[in-house]
Amino acid sequence: MKAYLSVFLLSAALTAYMWRDTFDPESVRGTRVLITGASSGIGEQMAYHYSKFGAQIIITARRLEALKKVAQKCVKLGAKKMMYMTGDMSDPADPERVVKYAVEKLGGLDFLVLNHVGNSNVEFWNRDADHVRSIMQVNFVSYVQMAGAALPVLEKSAGSIIVVSSLAGKLASPFVAPYTSTKFAMNGFFGALQNELAIQKSNVSVSIMILGLIDTESAMNKIRGFTTMTAYPASEAALSIIKAGATRQKEAFYPWFHYFTCLINNIFPFVKDLMLAGLSMEKKD
Numbered sequence: 001m002k003a004y005l006s007v008f009l010l011s012a013a014l015t016a017y018m019w020r021d022t023f024d025p026e027s028v029r030g031t032r033v034l035i036t037g038a039s040s041g042i043g044e045q046m047a048y049h050y051s052k053f054g055a056q057i058i059i060t061a062r063r064l065e066a067l068k069k070v071a072q073k074c075v076k077l078g079a080k081k082m083m084y085m086t087g088d089m090s091d092p093a094d095p096e097r098v099v100k101y102a103v104e105k106l107g108g109l110d111f112l113v114l115n116h117v118g119n120s121n122v123e124f125w126n127r128d129a130d131h132v133r134s135i136m137q138v139n140f141v142s143y144v145q146m147a148g149a150a151l152p153v154l155e156k157s158a159g160s161i162i163v164v165s166s167l168a169g170k171l172a173s174p175f176v177a178p179y180t181s182t183k184f185a186m187n188g189f190f191g192a193l194q195n196e197l198a199i200q201k202s203n204v205s206v207s208i209m210i211l212g213l214i215d216t217e218s219a220m221n222k223i224r225g226f227t228t229m230t231a232y233p234a235s236e237a238a239l240s241i242i243k244a245g246a247t248r249q250k251e252a253f254y255p256w257f258h259y260f261t262c263l264i265n266n267i268f269p270f271v272k273d274l275m276l277a278g279l280s281m282e283k284k285d
């Protein structure tokens, strides 16, 4: 009994140490940041936080008017420099074009925040392989293209790549097979890149952010009728992502307890099977 208690206390102490907040907002002041998917949702909230910390920011997405509105608010919140540009990540030419523009306008780059996500329905897989191919371009290949274009510039500034991933990239999630595939691909690619950069003693960091359900309008609209899971605030999720990048964490979780969700799933995979056994739903055609 005593031994179990000691192991528990040691694990709790190690966990608290691992997750202590070492973020210094001053470390972000004046930094040059490119945020994708910032016309709404978590990307928009990240733009507001970076603005309050006095960063120099370029935001991108497809909708010009929405970007303009976000940019206006960023200026009011204290952004040192604020610009926006449209780009469609389903167009293979746009990821590199956007990075090139940002580097030219900001004179370099400190944080590349990859956050955009294309539209995917929440439903049983409908055997549409074309959708999987196109969503791979938006959610995954464009991330790889942007990282590739930015790496030489980030080497010069000892900068960081931040990728916004999901619990759906750790646990194969039903009803979102195409989306979950893109997030698994992202975790695999950027995990491998982290290791390659470490072997090369590179000064570029890669942070992979694993998010649970977040209360953005698009997510809430999609999951209605599929889950009663609690959704966590987009503004808090956005701040956690910024902190993970600024403190150069390799992998971070918001909410924090999803670290244990993943751990338990890996150690006891049958728990998921038990949960699925309790579900039954007919496919609608």
Ligand code: NDP
Residues within 6 Å of the ligand: 036, 037, 038, 039, 040, 041, 042, 043, 060, 061, 062, 063, 064, 066, 087, 088, 089, 090, 114, 115, 116, 117, 118, 119, 138, 164, 165, 166, 167, 211, 212, 213, 214, 215, 216, 217, 218, 219
């Ligand atoms: P939103 O749907 O709110 O925002 C998506 C952003 O991506 C918008 O700014 C949208 O702008 C942009 N976008 C969509 N398609 C394209 C495209 N083809 N080219 C360029 N930009 C595009 O998403 P969230 O804020 O909810 O999600 C942000 C990130 O967090 C994503 O990576 C998502 O996977 C991840 N995440 C979210 C969770 C949640 O519950 N919300 C849970 C786990 C992870 P526009 O339409 O103007 O192009």
